[in-house]
Amino acid sequence: MKKTAYRNNEGTFSSFFTGPIYPIVIAIIMIAAYHTSEEVTLNVLNLGLASLGLLTTRSIKPLIPVFICYLYQFSPETGIDTLEGLGWLLSGWRLALYIVSFGIFILAIIRNMRKNGALDSEELRAIPYPLAALILSVAFLLNGVLGGEWLPASLGYGFAQILTFFVFFYLFYLGLKNEDGRALASYLAYCSAICAVVISVNMVSYIITDDSFLVDGTFLRHQFKIGFGNVNTVGQNLAVLIPMIFYGAMKNRAPLLYFGASLLCVAGIAVTLSRNAWIIGGVAFVLCFIIAAFVGERKRLFRVLLPLFALACLAAILLYGDVLYELFKVNFIRGFDDNGRFELWNYGIEEFLTAPIFGKGFYALDLFEPYGFPLMVHNTVIELLAAMGVFGLLAYGFYRIATIKPFLKHPTLAKSMLGLSILIVLVGSLLDNFIFYIPHMLYYPIALAVAFRIYNEETEVGKMFGYGWY
Numbered sequence: 001m002k003k004t005a006y007r008n009n010e011g012t013f014s015s016f017f018t019g020p021i022y023p024i025v026i027a028i029i030m031i032a033a034y035h036t037s038e039e040v041t042l043n044v045l046n047l048g049l050a051s052l053g054l055l056t057t058r059s060i061k062p063l064i065p066v067f068i069c070y071l072y073q074f075s076p077e078t079g080i081d082t083l084e085g086l087g088w089l090l091s092g093w094r095l096a097l098y099i100v101s102f103g104i105f106i107l108a109i110i111r112n113m114r115k116n117g118a119l120d121s122e123e124l125r126a127i128p129y130p131l132a133a134l135i136l137s138v139a140f141l142l143n144g145v146l147g148g149e150w151l152p153a154s155l156g157y158g159f160a161q162i163l164t165f166f167v168f169f170y171l172f173y174l175g176l177k178n179e180d181g182r183a184l185a186s187y188l189a190y191c192s193a194i195c196a197v198v199i200s201v202n203m204v205s206y207i208i209t210d211d212s213f214l215v216d217g218t219f220l221r222h223q224f225k226i227g228f229g230n231v232n233t234v235g236q237n238l239a240v241l242i243p244m245i246f247y248g249a250m251k252n253r254a255p256l257l258y259f260g261a262s263l264l265c266v267a268g269i270a271v272t273l274s275r276n277a278w279i280i281g282g283v284a285f286v287l288c289f290i291i292a293a294f295v296g297e298r299k300r301l302f303r304v305l306l307p308l309f310a311l312a313c314l315a316a317i318l319l320y321g322d323v324l325y326e327l328f329k330v331n332f333i334r335g336f337d338d339n340g341r342f343e344l345w346n347y348g349i350e351e352f353l354t355a356p357i358f359g360k361g362f363y364a365l366d367l368f369e370p371y372g373f374p375l376m377v378h379n380t381v382i383e384l385l386a387a388m389g390v391f392g393l394l395a396y397g398f399y400r401i402a403t404i405k406p407f408l409k410h411p412t413l414a415k416s417m418l419g420l421s422i423l424i425v426l427v428g429s430l431l432d433n434f435i436f437y438i439p440h441m442l443y444y445p446i447a448l449a450v451a452f453r454i455y456n457e458e459t460e461v462g463k464m465f466g467y468g469w470y
Contacts, residue, residue, distance in 0.1 A: 017053030023065035023191050025049065027198045033073035034202045034227070039080075040094045042073070047101045051108035058116050060109060060175030061184075065191045068443050071237070072198050076206065076227040109171070118174040127170060128452050129402035132395075137162045139395035143388045144361015147354070154361035154387075157374065164441035165399075172449035181454035185414040188450055189248030192241045193261035199238060200264040202226070203271060217326045221273040233439055235277025236428050238265045239284055240443050243420040246288035247413065250296030259305065262288070273331050280428050284420065295413060341378050341431065348377035348386035359389035362436075376433040380426070383433065403448060406455035418451040 016022055026046065033042040046066065053062030079085025090098065113119050140158035144150045176184060203226065207214055212223045224231045242265050249258035262285065269281040289309070292302040317324065325332060351360045362374045365386060376383050384393040407419040425434050425444050434440035 013052070013056035014058070017057050017062040018059075020190065022049075022053065022062065023194050026065045026069060027194045030069050030073040030198050031201055034075045035205060037075045037077040039073050039075070039078055040089065040097055044097060044101045046070075046073075047105040051105050054105075054108040054112040057112070058178045060112055060118075060172065061179060061187065063109070063172075063175070064188065064446060065194065067446065068191060069195050069198050071228050071439055071442065072195070072202055074228045076210070076225055078227060080227065081225075081229065109175075113171075113175055116175075116178055118177055123174055123177060127173065129399070132399040132402035133166050136395040136399045137166060139358075139388055139392040140165075142358050143392060144355070144364050145358045147358060147360040147364055147389075150361055151363045153363040157362045160438060161436065164438055164445065168441070168445035169449055172446050173452055176449060176453055179453070181450065181457045182414055184450045184453060185244070185247060185418065186252050188418075188446065189244045189252060189258070192244040193248055193258050196238065196241050196245060196261045196264045196268075199234065200268055202228075203234075203268055207271070217323070218329055219271060219273055219327055221330045224272065229439060231272040231274040232276060232432055232434075233437075235269050235272035235274030235281065236425070236432070236434050236440055237443070238268045238272075239277050239281030239428070240421050240424045240440075241265055242281060242284045243288055243417040243424070244447070246292055247417040249302075250292050250298055250413065255298050255301060270328065273328065275331060275334070275336075276428050276431050278331065280424055284424055288417075288420070291417075344377040345379055345382050348379070348382040352382070352385040352389065355389060356385075357389045358391055359385065359387045362387045373437070376436060378432050380429045380435055383436065406451045409455070410458055412454065412458075415451050415454055418447045418454075421447045422451075 026049070029042055029046045029049075033039045033046075036042075050062055050066045054060060074080040078089060080089060088094070117123065140161045141155060143158050144154045206226045210223075210225075213220055213225075215223075221231055224234075226234060228234070229237070242262055245258050245262045245265065249255040249262070252258065266281065266285050269277045289302065289306055293299060293306050348365075351365055354360065362376075365374060365377075374387075377386055380396075381393065384396055388395075407415055422444060425440060429435040
């Protein structure tokens with residue numbers, strides 16, 4: 001009798017933590033933390049719920065909404081994007097609380113993966129691209145080793161790259177072994193839409209309560225101090241959500257709500273005044289809109305919405321062009337100037353030539369941000385050459401080739417939209433440093449893991465979902 005009751009409770013818990021309500025609860029906690037500046041105390045509730053979910057389900061699916069929304073709980077008052085704010089968060093009782101809550105959380109992850117067989121030898125032997133992961137990991141650790149200015153900080157940053165590129169990816173890939181790949185894509189779309197709402201609510205609150213960002217009808221880019229990132233961070237993280245939100249509009253219920261979430265992303269990108277996000281996010285939005293009009297189950301709906309949206313944009317420009325220009329005139333004035341990127345690229349090439357094998361190292365380059373992260377040279381290829389040399393560039397190239405397989409072999413709508421999200425990070429990193437920064441790499445490993453799960457199901461079961469644009 002007791003055993004039956006336990007099973008029923010386990011089913012109830014499992015259905016909650018894998019169902020549609022749990023991500024909303026996580027979103028409410030994140031928003032509450034942002035508006036009350038109680039990130040430390042509410043983090044206990046946040047991670048406590050996630051830990052309970054991990055202990056009562058057959059996968060690490062409950063980790064997805066926490067992972068992609070976690071950054072957006074940090075408020076301007078806390079100031080995590082400053083050394084003072086970070087020091088305050090990681091001091092005294094707050095540090096102790098973080099250690100305890102994260103300790104329990106990590107133990108729950110380990111328990112979940114062991115219980116569900118994710119760490120079985122058979123599963124570990126079948127992980128994707130082990131050789132590419134090993135070689136690139138070695139390259140990360142050897143950054144700057146023969147550059148003459150090797151620094152321990154460079155080694156530490158190499159470990160950070162291994163964490164975001166591989167530890168996070170394999171965590172989700174192995175932890176989601178009991179999940180249906182196509183259902184995971186739909187769930188990620190749902191969580192992406194909720195994440196867009198979290199960011200938007202916090203952005204609106206920030207704009208309303210801060211009188212230094214919107215001044216005399218103009219957004220001031222240099223005054224964007226939202227708490228959880230700068231203009232490029234927020235713009236990029238909104239852009240990366242767009243493809244999977246559109247996937248939700250094409251496949252899930254309530255397509256208009258998903259379309260509304262995509263519009264929140266576009267509006268948020270516009271407000272950040274991040275030119276990188278304007279270009280890449282804008283192209284992604286238009287491309288996804290066109291795909292939705294010709295592919296998926298809601299083609300007729302989006303064929304109606306597409307011209308209506310174009311007309312609405314045209315009307316807004318004709319009727320409110322002056323207002324829109326004033327709002328975003330900072331970017332119109334800046335235009336397409338390189339903002340020092342050409343100088344950075346030349347510097348990176350010069351540093352590469354002084355240490356061509358393993359580079360100068362991330363922290364040996366004479367570029368530093370006040371926050372303590374290496375400033376980098378705003379281009380993936382040149383950064384790899386300058387910091388990690390030819391060995392690093394070749395290792396990264398091998399890794400990129402290994403990760404492209406799921407998207408080229410038997411392309412499907414789910415894999416293509418997942419790939420587009422990843423492509424936004426990669427293309428954006430040709431003009432910035434997103435691929436090397438942890439805040440920009442919280443969505444990437446989940447999208448890649450889900451894509452590989454779908455690919456494996458197609459390979460092992462044999463056209464389980466059908467090839468083509470389903």
